[in-house]
Amino acid sequence: MQFVAFERAKQGTGASRRLRITGRTPGIVFGGETPAATIELDHNALWHALKKEAFHASILDMELAGTTQKVLLRDVQYHPFKPLVLHVDFQRVDDKTRLHKKVPLHFVGAEESPAVKTDKCAVSHVMTEIEIECLATQLPEHITVDLSNVTTGSTVHTGDIVLPKGIKLVLHGRTNLTVATLVEPVKEVVAAPVVAAVDDKKKGKGKK
Missing domain, CATH: 2.170.120.20 (Ribosomal protein L25, C-terminal domain)
Incomplete structure (x- = not known):
């Protein structure tokens, strides 16, 4: 799977909040010999990608600043009750990464x-x-x-x-x-019909 990320210049809680208002999700990519980099992604595209099982458990191609990197989704932070992704973490990987x-x-x-x-x-x-x-x-x-x-x-x-x-x-x-x-399936027990005992006196009551 492939997705596009963008370089993120501003950091901090306030900057991340403003970023989410514009429909972007802050994130970070780390690992390998390259320093960790702050990134941002289109929220709607990310939201739909996260619904796919493969996005969570496969190597992804991340396009960033004109280059493609192999990454793995490492963490996702969701809003407690809103349909909103707050932050994502990706790890760079190669053929030697265990x-x-x-x-x-x-x-x-x-x-x-x-x-x-x-x-x-x-x-x-x-x-x-x-x-x-x-x-x-x-x-x-x-x-x-x-x-x-x-x-x-x-x-x-x-x-x-x-x-x-x-x-x-x-x-x-x-x-x-x-x-x-x-x-095993629950076996349904059918109860035998209950025949009420008839009181002889009641049976004969009303007859002359």
């Missing part, structure tokens, strides 16, 4: 699994993203979790994920975390 980054999990094949197709189980996604370590050039937009062979009562763990070459999971000392579980 990253720790959270990427989304994409679950596939569940509809064809014995648990879902035959036993009508539901898949409960315990994790929706996972942290990985890799070179910037190897960063995947997502990690695929194949559920086509899951059976009723089974649990999918991080150790079951097939990772692309060069990708390592970062679990921070934890092991084999639960990624998804198969929830």
Whole structure:
């Protein structure tokens, strides 16, 4: 994905506030051998880009001052309740940059699994993203979790994920975390009809 950024001359809280009023978002780009630089972006274009999953988990081409740099989105600050991006951070990367980054999990094949197709189980996604370590050039937009062979009562763990070459999971000392579980359908219990006992006296009341 490619986007355009502009050099930002003025800094400070007041300058950033005035910048947002004009429809721009302040930001910064850092990393590599070049000093950090303050930038600004068109807010509407940035807002729509942030809605795309790839913008968060892939290497981006940032055009700045006539040159294109490879960058990675590192942080986004949103307004507490307004649809407004307050600030963005980007990191410069190259083919030697090693990253720790959270990427989304994409679950596939569940509809064809014995648990879902035959036993009508539901898949409960315990994790929706996972942290990985890799070179910037190897960063995947997502990690695929194949559920086509899951059976009723089974649990999918991080150790079951097939990772692309060069990708390592970062679990921070934890092991084999639960990624998804198969929830069996609730069996509906139909109660037997209740036959009210008829009082013989009441049954005969009113008859002569």
